Amino acid sequence: PEISSAPGTVSQIKEGTSKFMKISKKMGISTFIVGHVTKEGSLAGPKLLEHMVDTVLYFEGERYNTYRLVRAVKNRFGSTNELGVFEMRDLGLVELENPSKILISEKPKDVAGSVIISTVEGTRPMLLEMQALVSPTSYGIPKRTATGVDYNRVGMLLAVLEKRVGLQIQNQDVYLNIVGGIKINEPSIDLGIVIAIASSFRNVAVDETIAVTGEVGLTGEVRAVSFIEKRIAECKKLGFTKIVIPRNNYEVVKDTKGIEIWPVDNLRQAINIVLGGNKE
Structure with missing residues (x-):
């Protein structure tokens, strides 16, 4: 009340937060300040609040x-x-x-367009199910829908699939979804997106014992990812017997017991291995 400005202004937020911090430190307690979030996911209002708190x-x-x-x-x-x-x-x-076990527990068997991806959120490895549905479009412009993944990233990967692998998807509707309502922005899900789309397009199911991870570049190469040992350990823990990884990661893998590791250089090779069973 001793500040003349209106509630919600910078000076009010600064003084209010400062008083909460003094009370917390004096009493040795934790204090939660709940703030609103915009549609983009950032803190609404003055960013001052983020700078002041621990x-x-x-x-x-x-x-x-x-x-x-x-x-x-x-x-x-x-x-x-x-x-x-x-x-x-x-x-x-x-x-x-163990969120991985729950999120992949309902994966359908022998159904095209479904693949298990190995991702890392923070320092925690997680296995998620990536689903894709590719069907001929009924309209002039094909529809692209992505849930849980970046829409622009999906558009780029579709272009790479057409240019580098030769899949004719320009007249196909493409629907993508990460099961469980979780949003993932990590680049290592690229290979899973591509495999799921190719699986649905060719109507060939992915072996349920296979997991995939890897970032995909514009030239169709499969690039290295971080925490590869943690990803492999999580796959082994949940009973997966095969994992497709970038070749540059293969050199640093030490423990290969209990799981077969398939290193790949490019998209065409990865698709042939996973959907065709050809490891060459």
């Missing part, structure tokens, strides 16, 4: 899915490379100890 947590989730993610985008006294996965139940939020 930690900024984003609580993410789809309206019609029970899964929730907690990410640390700023942490003054710890790592931001952590991710919490929770499920909303009758009793409230319950932590998922």
Whole structure:
């Protein structure tokens, strides 16, 4: 009240947050300040709030899915490379100890267009199911729909598939979805997107014991990804016997016991291995 400006202005937010910080430090307690988020996912209003606090947590989730993610985008006294996965139940939020197992538990068998991708969120490896549906378009312009992945990235990968592999998708509708309502922006899902699209287009199912990971470049090459050992360990833990990885990652892999590793250089080679069974 001693500040004349209106509620929500920079001076009010600064003074209010400062008082909360003094109370927290004096009493040795943690205080949560809840702020609004814009449609783009950034903090609404003055960014001053982010600079003053010690930690900024984003609580993410789809309206019609029970899964929730907690990410640390700023942490003054710890790592931001952590991710919490929770499920909303009758009793409230319950932590998922093994989210990968739950998210891929309903994967259909012997169905084209479905593949397991190995991704890393923060420092936590996760296996997710990528689904694609490719069908002839009924209109002049083919429809492209992407849920859980970047739409522009999908458009780029479709162009690479046409130019470098020769798949004629220009007259096909393409629908992409990551099961569970989770959004992933990590580049290592590129290979999974391409394999799922090629699988649906050719109507050839991907072996359910195979997982894939790798970033795809504009020339059709499959580029190295980070935390390859963690990805392989997560696949072995959940019973996968084969994983397709970039060849540049293969040199640093030490423990190959219990899983067959297929290194690939380019998209054509990866598609031939996964959909054709040809390892050459």
